Amino acid sequence: MRNVYVLGTGMVKFGRYPEKTVPELGGEAALIALKDAGIAIKDVEMFASGNLYQSNAMVGQRILQQIGQTGIPVINVANACATGSTAFREAFMAVASGMYDVTMAVGVEQMGKQGLLGGAGGGDPAYATEGKLGSGLMPAVFGQAGIEHMRKYGTKLEHFAKISVKSHKHATKNPFSQYRNEVSLEDVMNARMVAYPNTLYMCCPTGDGAAAAILCSEEKLKQFAGGRKRPKVAASVLTSDPYTDRDLTLPDVSTLTRRASKKAYEIAGVGAKDMALTELHDCFATAELVHYENLGLCGDGGAGEFIDKKGGMHPSLGGFSPVNVSGGLLSKGHPLGATGVANICEVVWHLTQDDRAKDRQVPNAKAGQAHVIGLGSACTIHVLTI
Amino acid sequence: MAEQAQATDSGPRPLVPFLKLGASPHLEGQKCTCGAIFLDPKRIACSKCGTAGSLKPVQLSNKGKVYVFSVVHQSFPGIKTPYMTAIVDLPEGVSVRSTLVDLDPLEAQKNPGKVFDLPVELVTSVVAKDREGHEVVGFQYKPSR
Ligand SMILES: [Zn+2]
Numbered sequence: 001m002r003n004v005y006v007l008g009t010g011m012v013k014f015g016r017y018p019e020k021t022v023p024e025l026g027g028e029a030a031l032i033a034l035k036d037a038g039i040a041i042k043d044v045e046m047f048a049s050g051n052l053y054q055s056n057a058m059v060g061q062r063i064l065q066q067i068g069q070t071g072i073p074v075i076n077v078a079n080a081c082a083t084g085s086t087a088f089r090e091a092f093m094a095v096a097s098g099m100y101d102v103t104m105a106v107g108v109e110q111m112g113k114q115g116l117l118g119g120a121g122g123g124d125p126a127y128a129t130e131g132k133l134g135s136g137l138m139p140a141v142f143g144q145a146g147i148e149h150m151r152k153y154g155t156k157l158e159h160f161a162k163i164s165v166k167s168h169k170h171a172t173k174n175p176f177s178q179y180r181n182e183v184s185l186e187d188v189m190n191a192r193m194v195a196y197p198n199t200l201y202m203c204c205p206t207g208d209g210a211a212a213a214i215l216c217s218e219e220k221l222k223q224f225a226g227g228r229k230r231p232k233v234a235a236s237v238l239t240s241d242p243y244t245d246r247d248l249t250l251p252d253v254s255t256l257t258r259r260a261s262k263k264a265y266e267i268a269g270v271g272a273k274d275m276a277l278t279e280l281h282d283c284f285a286t287a288e289l290v291h292y293e294n295l296g297l298c299g300d301g302g303a304g305e306f307i308d309k310k311g312g313m314h315p316s317l318g319g320f321s322p323v324n325v326s327g328g329l330l331s332k333g334h335p336l337g338a339t340g341v342a343n344i345c346e347v348v349w350h351l352t353q354d355d356r357a358k359d360r361q362v363p364n365a366k367a368g369q370a371h372v373i374g375l376g377s378a379c380t381i382h383v384l385t386i
Numbered sequence: 387m388a389e390q391a392q393a394t395d396s397g398p399r400p401l402v403p404f405l406k407l408g409a410s411p412h413l414e415g416q417k418c419t420c421g422a423i424f425l426d427p428k429r430i431a432c433s434k435c436g437t438a439g440s441l442k443p444v445q446l447s448n449k450g451k452v453y454v455f456s457v458v459h460q461s462f463p464g465i466k467t468p469y470m471t472a473i474v475d476l477p478e479g480v481s482v483r484s485t486l487v488d489l490d491p492l493e494a495q496k497n498p499g500k501v502f503d504l505p506v507e508l509v510t511s512v513v514a515k516d517r518e519g520h521e522v523v524g525f526q527y528k529p530s531r
Contacts, residue, residue, distance in 0.1 A: 126514035132401060132524045134471030134483045135458045143456035144473065151454060151502050193468075196457040196495040243434040248424065249483040250454065250473045 004095045004233045005221045006384065007102070007214045008037025009345040011356075014178040014209035014333030018112065022054055026108035027066030029210035029338075033104065034067075037214040038224050041068035044214070045100040050077045050087030050107040051337040063106060078337075080374025081281065082238075083107060084211065085340025089380060091215050092236045101217045102224075107342065108210035109335035138375070139195035139203055139284065141251055146197050146286025148250070153301040157197045160285040161188040162307050164201045164330055167282065170314060171327025173360035176342075178207050178333030202285035204329040211341035213348070231351045234268035234367070235383040241376075253287065256379040257294040257371065264369065265296070268383040272296035275321070276365035277350050279343040281373040282328040288312075295371060295381075297321050315363060325350075325360050343370035344382055351386040401513055401524035402426060406445075411510045411525065415480060417444040423480035446482075448508040449530060450474040452501050453481060457491040470494060474506055474527050488528040505530040 010032025012025055026049065034041060041064075049060025055078035064074065079086040084107025091105035130136060149155045165185055171177040183201050191199040221230055239260040244252045265271050272295060280295060282288035289303045298306035298321075306312065306321075313319020326332045326346040329339060347368035349357035362368075367385045400407055404425045406414050415423040418441050422434035431438035455472040470486035486494075486501075487509070494501050506527035513524035 124517050126516035126522045127401060129401060129524075131458070131461055131465035131469055132485065132513045134485050135456065135461070135469070136483075137458065137461065139460070140456040140458050140471050144454045144471075147454040147456060147498060150498055193457070193459045193495075195459060196498075243422070245479070246453070246473065246475075246481045248426075249481045 001096045002098055003218050004092050004215050005218065005230045006233065006344070006348050007039070007216045007221060007224055007230055008033045008035070009213050009348050010036060011176055011211040011342055011345050012209055013176045014207050014335055014338070014342070017110065017208045022051060022059055022108055022110050023062035023066050025110065025208060025210040026051070026059065026063040026106045029108065029212035030063060030067055030104060030106050033212035033214050038226065039102065039214065042070055043102050044070070044072060044104045046072055046091065046094045046103040047074045048077055048087040048090035048103070048105045049074060050083040050105070050340065051109060052078050052080065052083050053109060053111065053336070059108065079378045080376050081283065081334070081336050082340055082372045082374030082378040082380050083337040084342070085344070085370065085372040085380035085382065086238060086378065088213060088341055088344055088382065089236045089238055091213070092233050095215050095217050101220045103215045104212065105215065105341055106210065106212040107338040107340055109337040110208040111206040111335055112208070135195070137195065139198050142284035142286050143195040143198045144250055145253060145290055149290055149303065153304065155289065155304045157189065158185070159304045159307050160197055160202055160289060161185055161199070163282070163285040163288045163312070164188045166313050167324055167328045167330040168201070169317065170325050170360065171331030174327050174332060176356070177327040177331055178205055179327070179331045198284050198286060202330070204283050204334040207333040207335050209333060209335035209338040209342065211338050211345050213341055213344060229352060229386055231348055231384040231386045233382060234270070234385040235264040235381065237264045237267065237381045239379045251375055251377065253373050253375070253377065254290055254294050256377055257291060257373065260379045260381045261295050264381040264383050268385065270367050270383060270385065274367045275369050277325055277347060277362045277368040278321070278323045278371065279326060279328070279346050279369070280323055280371040282324055282330050283334060285330065287373070288323065288328070291371065292323070297323070314360065322362055325362060340370070340372045340380060343372060344384070346370070347384050351384055396520070398512070398521040398523045399516065401522050403428065405523070405525050407510070407523055411508070412448055413446040413482065413508070413525070415444050415446050416441040421479070423478055425480065425482060444478070446480065447477050450476040450482070450506055450527070452486070452504045452506055455486060455494065455501050457495045468492070472527065485526045487526045
């Protein structure tokens, strides 16, 4: 395995772009990343494209139609919400293996106004189970993950609500965020309940967006970086859910995250304490809370206390172990396929003191991590160091 | 679909294949020699140990205890809210997801602790009518008395 570096990054602000196509959005992010890397599309030797809703429609090749059809190998990746981060990992492995020196990953999604509730499926609607056999809708599924924590440790609704307040506060400093409004604890607690305990502000919005990264070998880093510091991908881990007893009915987002986290810290040779920032998969506030423990940011059962002591908050707000300083999925947005690459962009920007993170720069950022869960399930963790 | 075989049968149909109707409705799982039990979807080999040919049908208890729940306030158009969804642990060591009935959802979310470990039992009811005119029977859990 060779060392792999992130030479350039690009992101299109998350939001709504009904006038644009998926390949246009992805192409825009790619062009920004290429410029940031100081290279051209002809320098890219392999491309992994992540998109979920058009996963049967050759999005990667259509992105190259937009920015330059050089004939390089393209793979189209779909892995639920971990789609973008899995594409990044493919591009990483292509360099790590020694097969290619410069690769590109793009994550892109256009969700329009469609809700996160998901589709109803085909067939005779009489046999649709939603509402008849409990609920398989995401807000309820992740609500139950939070309730399981309440059951085990006495966690309160307020703890989940505080996560949402933090996320929105962080997002005010991020021009790439879909929402940049602050909300108070009362706003969050009194907002419309979607699925207990997740109120409206504890659920991530849907939207459109794209992010891209250029990866390269050490040799190419010397050639292209021109003395600019670029982070190393210190660990790239992907897990699927192992068999656990209740996973059959209550999706278990913890076991595969814990496995991935342990492996990622091991490979990178760092620990949770070394993480200057963590971008984690807060599709719901309840998810963020359980991942504090899954990623070792606090001990088992310690998430409530961690939150009460301002754990996860930006240091400039008096916090420590900052989590989702970008605003996270809750505020920055969650265009499914784009999310995993955008999270990595955020970590890169802090490690390289990029202007794009200047109003929310985490001090002394030498290492950071990006975690994503795709329900069904896939978990990726990328640890970056500089 | 086994439509031909069923063409002469005008009786009710289960909402899901693992619900067995008849005089005493119950859930039927597949049990592996390693102890794991599966309800849905039907497995061709064991998810837990990977053994093929080890799965046998097993009748599951109609009584269980609530592990966790949620109260759904926003759903697809046409689905009445709020409703309670719950993960129910059965004594055989398998968990089932379904709707909790005969409980006040708003009261439950005020006092979640009262729902944890609540003893419940399976009930069935007609939940829809399919395109061929058959009644579709689903199952729910209600507090045991
Ligand atoms: Zn088995």
